[in-house]
Amino acid sequence: xxxxxxxxxxxxxxxxxxxxxxxxxxxxxxxxxxxxxxxxxxxxxxxxxxxxxxxxxxxxxxxxxxxxxxxxxxxxxxxxxxxxxxxxxxxxxxxxxxxxxxxxxxxxxxxxxxxxxxxxxxxxxxxxxxxxxxxxxxxxxxxxxxxxxxxxxxxxxxxxxxxxxxxxxxxxxxxxxxxxxxxxxxxxxxxxxxxxxxxxxxxxxxxxxxxxxxxxxxxxxxxxxxxxxxxxxxxxxxxxxxxxxxxxxxxxxxxxxx
Amino acid sequence: xxxxxxxxxxxxxxxxxxxxxxxxxxxxxxxxxxxxxxxxxxxxxxxxxxxxxxxxxxxxxxxxxxxxxxxxxxxxxxxxxxxxxxxxxxxxxxxxxxxxxxxxxxxxxxxxxxxxxxxxxxxxxxxxxxxxxxxxxxxxxxxxxxxxxxxxxxxxxxxxxxxxxxxxxxxxxxxxxxxxxxxxxxxxxxxxxxxxxxxxxxxxxxxxxxxxxxxxxxxxxxxxxxxxxxxxxxxxxxxxxxxxxxxxxxxxxxxxxxxxxxxxxxxxxxx
Numbered sequence: 061x062x063x064x065x066x067x068x069x070x071x072x073x074x075x076x077x078x079x080x081x082x083x084x085x086x087x088x089x090x091x092x093x094x095x096x097x098x099x100x101x102x103x104x105x106x107x108x109x110x111x112x113x114x115x116x117x118x119x120x121x122x123x124x125x126x127x128x129x130x131x132x133x134x135x136x137x138x139x140x141x142x143x144x145x146x147x148x149x150x151x152x153x154x155x156x157x158x159x160x161x162x163x164x165x166x167x168x169x170x171x172x173x174x175x176x177x178x179x180x181x182x183x184x185x186x187x188x189x190x191x192x193x194x195x196x197x198x199x200x201x202x203x204x205x206x207x208x209x210x211x212x213x214x215x216x217x218x219x220x221x222x223x224x225x226x227x228x229x230x231x232x233x234x235x236x237x238x239x240x241x242x243x244x245x246x247x248x249x250x251x252x253x254x255x256x257x258x259x260x261x262x263x264x265x266x267x268x269x270x271x272x273x274x275x276x277x278x279x280x281x282x283x284x285x286x287x288x289x290x291x292x293x294x295x296x297x298x299x300x301x302x303x304x305x306x307x308x309x310x311x312x313x314x315x316x317x318x
Numbered sequence: 319x320x321x322x323x324x325x326x327x328x329x330x331x332x333x334x335x336x337x338x339x340x341x342x343x344x345x346x347x348x349x350x351x352x353x354x355x356x357x358x359x360x361x362x363x364x365x366x367x368x369x370x371x372x373x374x375x376x377x378x379x380x381x382x383x384x385x386x387x388x389x390x391x392x393x394x395x396x397x398x399x400x401x402x403x404x405x406x407x408x409x410x411x412x413x414x415x416x417x418x419x420x421x422x423x424x425x426x427x428x429x430x431x432x433x434x435x436x437x438x439x440x441x442x443x444x445x446x447x448x449x450x451x452x453x454x455x456x457x458x459x460x461x462x463x464x465x466x467x468x469x470x471x472x473x474x475x476x477x478x479x480x481x482x483x484x485x486x487x488x489x490x491x492x493x494x495x496x497x498x499x500x501x502x503x504x505x506x507x508x509x510x511x512x513x514x515x516x517x518x519x520x521x522x523x524x525x526x527x528x529x530x531x532x533x534x535x536x537x538x539x540x541x542x543x544x545x546x547x548x549x550x551x552x553x554x555x556x557x558x559x560x561x562x563x564x565x566x567x568x569x570x571x572x573x574x575x576x577x578x579x580x581x582x583x584x585x586x587x588x589x
Binding site for chain 1: 372375376377401404405407408409411413415416417418428429431432433477
């Protein structure tokens with residue numbers, strides 16, 4: 061039992077070290093990489109443009125639900141005028157960065173892990189290395205750079221559409237005056253809240269894309285499965301670990317920022 | 319085992335061993351590759367030919383042995399030495415390993431972008447020239463998935479030669495091709511080998527084609543190189559492993575004839 065626990069702990073420590081080296085190597089490899097800009101633009105398209113619809117839909121429904129629940133709870137205490145405060149602070153401080161990151165993990169992160177796993181299986185990554193190309197610079201660096209830019213922008217979209225969802229619930233479906241709702245929003249949100257929201261989003265972006273890339277890139281190192289099964293197992297693992305990491309990192313970052 | 323020419327070895331492999339868990343795939347493989355020659359490594363499926371070639375290319379790290387490239391040892395730990403090797407060597411994968419997200423032209427341009435400081439305009443011209451030589455120029459904007467199997471093979475070859483390498487490693491370049499295309503690929507390899515003067519190491523099962531297109535052939539069996547010599551020496555060899563591989567077509571003819579006569583034939587256990 062103790063031996064098994066020791067083995068498991070060592071494996072986790074080794075994998076964390078490996079992951080750290082992988083991420084730092086990928087970020088370092090960006091320096092001087094040829095045609096990096098073009099690959100970053102392409103990654104922005106993959107993580108950004110293609111994921112906008114899902115961010116919009118989830119953001120809208122989150123705002124709608126927050127508005128609905130918040131209105132009835134606040135109304136009991138005669139404070140329905142604070143609905144804008146509740147919706148905006150909940151979104152900006154917590155829900156928008158976390159939910160946007162989870163959505164991006166589900167869409168862009170899983171696609172990245174699967175794509176890299178297939179490229180590993182079909183020897184495309186080996187081919188890059190035999191050609192003298194740095195596979196980290198070619199495949200991973202642009203994705204990490206794109207994540208730092210895309211995740212905050214997607215989070216901002218999420219916030220805006222979520223606020224609009226809160227307005228729809230509170231002022232269109234229910235009886236709150238639109239002016240009361242929007243003035244509460246503008247009074248509640250300070251620049252420091254927006255800054256913290258963007259910092260969280262950027263950190264979640266780097267962490268989740270690095271985790272997904274690491275799992276896809278090393279799909280061949282899985283001993284429990286091989287071929288297509290290794291790709292599917294790596295993709296599942298990437299999504300699960302990324303999702304847990306977002307929630308854990310959110311707690312850690314919040315405890316530092318509060 | 320017949321010993322190869324000692325003089326001017328471009329690639330000198332001694333005692334390369336590789337084990338995957340309990341399975342010792344290579345158990346001390348030697349190979350001597352003279353400069354400017356075409357050397358073909360033959361062997362049954364599963365004898366470790368591709369693993370051997372991947373050890374040469376640095377994709378797989380051997381457990382033991384020494385590989386000397388142009389007189390200098392290639393150590394896995396020496397990044398500079400490996401980078402120099404990769405700059406001067408190309409590898410043609412059995413699966414072609416074309417980057418399916420890139421166009422035909424981008425695939426061919428990639429090795430030049432990675433290993434040279436040539437301006438982008440010249441890279442494009444050289445990539446187009448390589449495509450022209452292999453009759454792929456008009457497909458330059460398509461993606462590899464839109465090409466036929468033979469065209470993909472030609473594209474992989476164009477990518478392998480675009481950097482004008484001094485050594486090209488071919489991993490089963492004719493796998494899955496019909497006899498006509500197989501001949502075309504061998505012709506292509508010999509033609510460009512003569513034209514560009516690179517040294518070629520091929521791994522294949524295609525014995526007749528290998529014998530006519532190679533300067534030397536080697537036979538890998540049981541984790542060791544059982545033979546290396548010229549095609550004439552291979553044809554004259556009395557070594558039982560060489561004989562069994564060489565005479566496999568005749569054996570098949572005899573076995574089929576016996577089966578048709580209704581005789582009992584012992585099952586083969588070497589599949």
